[in-house]
Amino acid sequence: MQAPLDLRLLATFVRAAHSGTLSATAIQVGRTQSAVTMQIQRLEEALGQSLFHRSGSGVRLTGNGERFLAYAERILKIHDEAISALSDKGLRGSMTFGSPEDYLIAFFPTLLRSFGSIHPDVEIKVVSAPTVELRTLLHSRQIDLALVSIPDASASRDVVRTEALVWVGSKPTLELHNFGDTVPLALPASNAMDHRAACDAMAGAGLRYRISYASNSLAGLIAVARSGLAISVMTEEAVPPDLFILNAPMPQLPRLGVLIAFAESEPSPAIEAFANHIRRILPSL
Incomplete structure (x- = not known):
């Protein structure tokens, strides 16, 4: 046998x-x-x-x-x-969870801590990447589920939260930065949703700009904004307390929809439980 x-x-x-x-x-x-x-x-x-x-x-x-x-x-x-x-010991299993870096910083500690207290035997591994890369990883099943962004928060019933994109600088107004007639921007890489939204908003407002720094590292964007050398774009929840959200004459940026995407149409019980936990907790964070 x-x-x-x-x-x-x-x-x-x-x-x-x-x-x-x-x-x-x-x-x-x-x-x-x-x-x-x-x-x-x-x-x-x-x-x-x-x-x-x-x-x-x-x-x-x-x-x-x-x-x-x-x-x-x-x-x-x-x-x-x-x-x-x-099992009378609750859920067991493992999963790989993906998320953009700003959502990880703002939300994941609370989500992981609260889920872990309920299901301590579920192992969660984390991958940080922009939405466009997360969708590729989901398609190839290298990750099991992910928080992803969509540009129109009203486009899907599955949106669990909306997030405002904001302009961020080292001083409270654009004028105090003394950039002259061309605004230097620090943006995520060109395939990122935030990058396209920022460029479209500047073009729509007729404001001159140049991209002085591009990176998918949130820490890098924050560092450039702190230096005062450029204006950056990030979700409002990710803005550190020592930086400022800039309003007019900077144009308004869209609100993103945040939803949960899966690699499998029928996820395991552990994955489904974590997704349901996110749906319950994320809107109130």
Whole structure:
């Protein structure tokens, strides 16, 4: 009789199948790359099948690997559901959660602390990235769920919170910065929603500007704003107390909608529980 499959090997295999690299998988499962390689080899030996084509750039599924992936995902999902339904110790499991950096700073400590007090056996790993990158990670299933932004807060019924984008500077008014007739801006990278909103607002108001600094690091944008060398854009909740929100003549910026996006149409009980917790807590933070 063939030995039963090790669930830990299945979990590593699923992560590797979605990430495409064993180095990324190692980070996600908290092991070394050599340990991940050994786990994949053990699973292949147990099945008597090769699951991955290996190359210098990463791994990709073989035909048998594609077939087995669907089974592995179903086994892991049913396992989590069974544990959740029958265990008197509450939810168990792990997930990878993605969020833009400003939402992480403003909201995640409270969300994690309150959820962890209810479900201490659920492990949550965190990835920080702009919305456009988070959607790519969700599509490739490298993360399980994410807080993402949409430019029109009224465009979806699934919006759990709205956030105002604001101009931020080291002085209380634009005039006090003495920039002259061209306003230097410190913005997220050009593929970010905040970047497009800022440029559209400046163009719509007929104000001259130049982009003097571009980065997806919120800490970098804050540092430039503090230096007084440029005006930055961020969500209102992320503005540090030593910086100022600028109003006219700076044009009004839109409110973003914040919603929860999933990698799977049927998330595990632990993931669904965390999403429901976010829906309950986030609007009041």
